[in-house]
Amino acid sequence: MTSPATRRHFLSTLALGSLAARGQEAPKYPPTRVITQGPGFHWFGYYDKLQFSPDNRFVLSNKVSFEHRSPTADDEIEVGMVDLQDNDKWIPLGKSRAWCWQQGCMLQWIPGNEFKVIWNDREKDQFVSHILDVKTGEKHTLPSPIYSLAPNGKEAVSCDFARVADCRPGYGYAGIKDRFFDQMAPAGSGVTHVNLETGAPKLIVSHETLAKTGTVMENHPDSKHHAYHLLVGPDGKRFIMLHRWTQPKGGHLTRLITANMDGSDLRIVIPNGYASHFIWRDATHILSQAKDWLGNKDWGDFLFEDKDSGIVSEIGHGVLDSGGHLTYLHNNEWILNDTYPKGVRRIQTPHLYHIATNKRIDLGEFHSPREYTGEWRVDNHPRSSRDERWVCIDAPQEGKGRQLHLIDIQGLLT
Structure with a gap:
């Protein structure tokens, strides 16, 4: 029996040989x-x-x-x-x-x-974060974990990693049980603001608030709400979060929501339940994967304004991968991406x-x-x-x- 490595080498050689047979270069x-x-x-x-x-x-x-x-x-x-x-x-x-x-x-x-x-780290029954000076070796520990740092390097936003571990295995942390395991949309957990000088966390957007903001489709009595995938904008004034809630038959639905760093002015940028990977283009625009926009029923890469239902255009249809x-x-002229x-x-x-020419370089x-x-x-x-x-x-x-x-x-x- 051939080994997996041998089989993979055979498939690779076969593919290259097929190219050569057709007169194509690898x-x-x-x-x-x-x-x-x-x-x-x-x-x-x-x-x-x-x-x-x-x-x-x-x-x-x-x-x-x-x-x-x-x-x-x-x-x-x-x-x-x-x-x-x-x-x-x-x-x-x-x-x-x-x-x-x-x-x-x-x-x-x-x-x-x-x-x-x-x-991030865990000390006994608490998630914490360590700041280390790699030159001097000086280290100090903050009494809160972090998720996304602001450009000023002085503040961050974070989430309830224990709840995420329960609702979305693979993205939270083991070792601490969700304090609100039996609650679908707890008022006592959600997105926190973290002062990187003191480590002091402050709850700024609760799961309860998210569950009550705007239209939450397919929100069942046993739908558990959680927020994560946080990213502070390039000017440090606002941040993105994915608001997700579980479904009875498995999986989840997702909204992309932005807020000020104090949790105010919530904007539901993608409200239809289908949002995924995203990045800030600038302080007022977000590139995100979504579906069922602009007549495209499949997943694609769409540019949104930072406002409620702020769709602008689709980017790179059929060329830029829609799942990466x-x-x-390069001054927002190029997009770096990958595939599954x-x-x-x-x-x-x-x-x-390359956005202007619709050119892709693998x-x-x-x-x-x-x-x-x-x-x-x-x-x-x-x-x-x-x-x-x-x-x-x-x-x-x-x-x-x-x-x-x-x-x-x-x-x-x-």
Whole structure:
């Protein structure tokens, strides 16, 4: 019996041979190298966090000793960074027991600070966050976890990670039970504002408020409401949240809502229950995946104004992938994106999309074995360096599990 690696090599060779038989050249992709290695598996998580240091030398990463199962309360990961100027040396920074496969422990550089990083952890029965100066080693702990940081580096918004773990496994943290497990839309939990100097959290939008704001379709007596996927805008004045509520037969419906940093002025930007990955284009516009807009019944990438039902236009129909993770680059002229595994070979394809010309540049093909599915899948989640020279993705490496891959996109954003 042939091994999985042999079969994958055969499929890859067969595909390349088929291209040659048709007189076609194999695709030419930009240079890529793997910058982490065993023992252990490495990944960063979500696409909307600062992974690269301000000087683009260090790349943050999580490190774990296992794959292919849900984290438990006892599973601890290491957080660290890769030195791109010293043979991709791994530099440990700390530990965390508050993490998930999709978003790690919210490890990221603090905006406006050259040496400080932050990540979430659990201490006894409380989720916390650590701020570390990677140069001096000075560390202090805040009595609250964080989700998305404001550009000023002084404040953040966060969510109830215990409730998210209950309502949307794979995105919350193990180890603490939801205080409001039996309540469908509790008034005592929701989105919090966090002062990064004092760590003091303040509830600014409750789940009860969300459940009572606007029209919530298919809101059943046993629909549990939760808010997460938070992202502060580029001017630091407002933030996005996804308001989700569970359905009796499984799954959930979703609204995209924005608010001021104090929780006021809620705007239901996508009200129809179908919203997904998003990114701020600027302080007044949001690019989001949604469906059933502008006559398109399928999922697509749509530009919205930051107002109630603020649809503007569809972007890249049929070219820009409608299920990927979006980032604007090069003065908002380009979009960085990826795909979920596609085809028999389960290939993920990070890509660049030029808005003005409707041109797409694929950055590589990354095979995702079938064991990487569901909660412990490995989405590429492409992240750009500050100077837009590099793109870093998470992807399985043949025989070595999930690792960080660095793609050189120099010269492509022209």
